[in-house]
Amino acid sequence: MARRDNDIWWRIAWRNLWRNRRRTIITASALSFGFVAAVLMMALMDGMLEEVVSNGTRVITGQVQIHADDYRPDQSLHATMGGREGLDVAGLLAAAESVEGVTGAAPRLYGGGLVSSGEETVGAVLVGMDPGREEGVSRFGSAMREGRMPGPGEIAIGATMAETTGIGPGEEVVLVASAADGSTGNELYTVSGIFQLGLGGFDNSYALLDLGSLQDLMAMDRARIHEVAIAVEHTDAADEVAEGVAAAVAGVSEGLLVEPWSVFHEQLYFMISMAGAMNAMIAMLIFGMAIFGVANTMLLATFERRREFAVARAVGTSARDIGRIVVYEGLLLGLVALAAGAVLAVPVVVYFHEFPVDLSGFVGTYSVVGSAVRPVLSAEYSWDGPLVAAVALVFTGILSALFPMWRAVRVPPADALAGR
Amino acid sequence: MQGNSESNGASGAAADYAVRTEELWKIYPQDPRPVEAVRGVDLTVASGEFVAMAGPSGSGKTTVLNLLGGLTRPTRGRVWIEGREITALGDRELAAVRMNRIGFVFQSYNLLPVLTALENAEFTLLLQGVAASERHERVRGLFKEIGLEGVEDRFPPKLSGGQQQRVAVARAVLGNPALVLADEPTANLDSVTAEALLDVMEKLNRTKGTTFVFSTHDPRVMERAGRLIRLVDGRIEGAAVESG
Structure with a gap:
């Protein structure tokens, strides 16, 4: 048998994504804002940590x-x-x-x-x-x-x-x-x-x-x-x-x-490492919560298309290919949200980098493990935060699709065609 | 067509028929009593036949078609397509049989709305791994034959009911199936469009030897069928009635 034209599954997934344009935009927006929030939060945290490390090491040591x-x-x-x-x-x-x-x-x-x-x-x-x-x-x-x-x-x-x-x-x-x-x-x-x-x-x-x-x-x-x-x-x-x-x-x-x-400022290094782990935890929480919302939306979309899945199964589409459509939709949703999120995140992070928010009117300078920290919200440029958030976002799309996929591949064709 | 009492002999050994069933039962578990949708149907449809299955609503026509096409599994009994027993197959093998040997036409067209007319029609060929150039050539050739020229790039909502049903027929026959199962294909069409669709299917049956089994309420379909099966309460009523 000749090699199958697998583009069709991507094509179907992409077009399905835009069938209910409003729903897709709302869902992608939620993910995009989650991405921007995660990236900004990590950039601000990096900015604070940079301040802590910089003050902790550049003042004297x-x-x-x-x-x-x-x-x-x-x-x-x-x-x-x-x-x-x-x-x-x-x-x-x-x-x-x-x-x-x-x-x-x-x-x-x-x-x-x-x-x-x-x-x-x-x-x-x-x-x-x-x-x-x-x-x-x-x-x-x-x-x-x-x-x-x-x-x-x-x-x-x-x-x-x-x-x-x-x-x-x-x-x-x-x-x-x-x-x-x-x-x-x-x-x-x-x-x-x-x-x-x-x-x-x-x-x-x-x-x-x-x-x-x-x-x-x-x-x-x-x-x-x-x-x-x-x-x-x-x-x-x-x-x-x-x-x-x-x-x-x-x-x-x-x-x-x-x-x-990291050796002679052991406490400082420990605190920085903890903060890095906290960053990852918070990003996981943000996207972990998003998974449920996106999965719910995708499940609804899958339920609405039971008859279509049944037709596709009737004409010989395998359960694997049905599952593929749904997972591709999740992946594409994640990528669309990522693209939108990146467009939004770049100016936000640049703004907070160029124009740090000075909170000294509300909070005084404080000392963290011997390092003076100014109460300034400043974003630090880094590839790590956006990369972690991007991977988390795309995985959110894929993971959100898993349960809807499981449901889609189990659609009984005869029942679905009969509207049962 | 043969009735309930027909003996299947060495079922599946020979492949001079498109589809054959033996003591086929479908019972839906339901409170307070299970529903016996199909009750012991023995049926043989020879290759190249144009068969209509008639009966009142709830007589089990759609269920029989679903059983013949492997869309649902029988509670009891067996089904062979061209000598191969499909009731013993796993899901993946069954999907392959549907892809290669069975075509479906549904009452409500059931085209995939995100695919164009051409993409819907070529879908089975695509699953079969036919190259794009050959797929397009075959679709365009058939579209020309059945009056669908010029609609290749239209999505289903932009097609009339008749056009959608002809695309569905094209999808069903393009993969060269042994059997096309059509569930009340003319039910949603006006009389002119229904006649035109029947012309198309009759022509495909005549020229390509495609076997058709319809379920229908439509007297026009019954008149044009090579043989007519009457189904009542899940059982085949009497002997086959020759018509047309």
Whole structure:
């Protein structure tokens, strides 16, 4: 037997779809709006997560970090990269920056100390850094509320610490810190600026110094740093970039550990993963509810065509081909709804991306697992959300057709022809 | 046609008939009493016959046609089409028999409304896997013969009742079936159109040797039938009556 012309089933399904134009448009519209809602919701969620990740990693930590492999969890003063001899910092930074996707790398040294001014003394986390490099990695520079980033012999302190101690730019403070050689270092510094990151812990207890100044205070030579914070172009590519950096810096020194933010911001990563799963759940709920509505409509359409199915069966159409017609109708309905939904979704997502809705009049800035989040509804462009929603939509069409199909293939021809 | 008492002998062994039944019963379970729609019908229709089956409403004509065409299964009894017992077949095989060996014409035309006249007529050929060019050639040839030229691309609602019924006849005969079962094909047609349709079917019977079995109330159909079967209360009444 010659090969059958299977286009006929698509043709019948397509024409059946438009027999009751109004019903099809209403059903497809419901699916399209479901699609737009799912895509927009996921884009807004992505926007919020991007904000959380961005603030969680771009404020201070970067998206990839390099440490000595024994630095964590104790964060010992002596656990500098390359051991007590240190390493070629410039070489390390150059190796890290040679990796594709890396946009900046900043060396850091950490220590603990006391900041004193007159009667007031507060404990502080001391961060020695390169102000020029920090601009590409952290937001310390842009968070300067007063003054500027510190140069040699200078210090910048957090806004809350400034309020507590009553210190302002231009004033002098004494810094006392444990040094690497066991001695206690103390030095006089001029306050260059006050920063405000909006994160209580940092504004309250962080003090920034020029890297060389802190190395001097802590009796460490210039080859000794605790950390290199690295900024990457795309936060979701941090894992791959970290692998690249690890390979690139392996030749600089032994015992270096390169970690992406998903490792050192474990809680943040968990929350993002949970939110991603929630996205999928909500999309499933939206389309899961749609299935019942669409199935009901298709069932009605199938019931109205019992006689036609009976005629088709009478002239020799197999049950399989009858089922095929109904499933194709569901699939085509899904594709029509998808096309309409895509046309609607693109401008909506673009609008929310270009013109984020600022809710700061209603909600203040809040902090999620240590990351400041602005109350702004902003859509993030992504292929994942629309792709998931599109697949869900097409499957909704197909799944909605399964029960009507089951009914259609079981139409008893003689009874249906007799109107029973 | 033979009556209830005919012996079928080695039923199905020979294929000199289009359709044959043996002690055919159809009982519908219903409260308070089951309905015996067909009661022990023995029937043989030879190939090339033009047979009318008459009887009052509820006499079981449509049910017999449905049983002959494998649209419903008998409660008891057997049916052979050209020597092949169809009552023993599964759904898929039965669909294949209907596609290849049986044509149906219904009282209310029953064309598929989403297909054009040409697509409806070629539907069985399409199921049979006939190439598009051959299908179109055969449909157009038959349309010319039965006065349907020019309506190929029209959808059923744009056709008159007579045209729709002729398309249905075309669909039924184009697949070269052994048997065409027509359930009151002229019931919804005016007398002129009904005569024209009968002309068409008679011509197909004469020229192509297509076997027709009608159910009808229409005296014109009975007059033109080669043989007439009378069905009363689900049973064949008396012997066959030669007419026409």
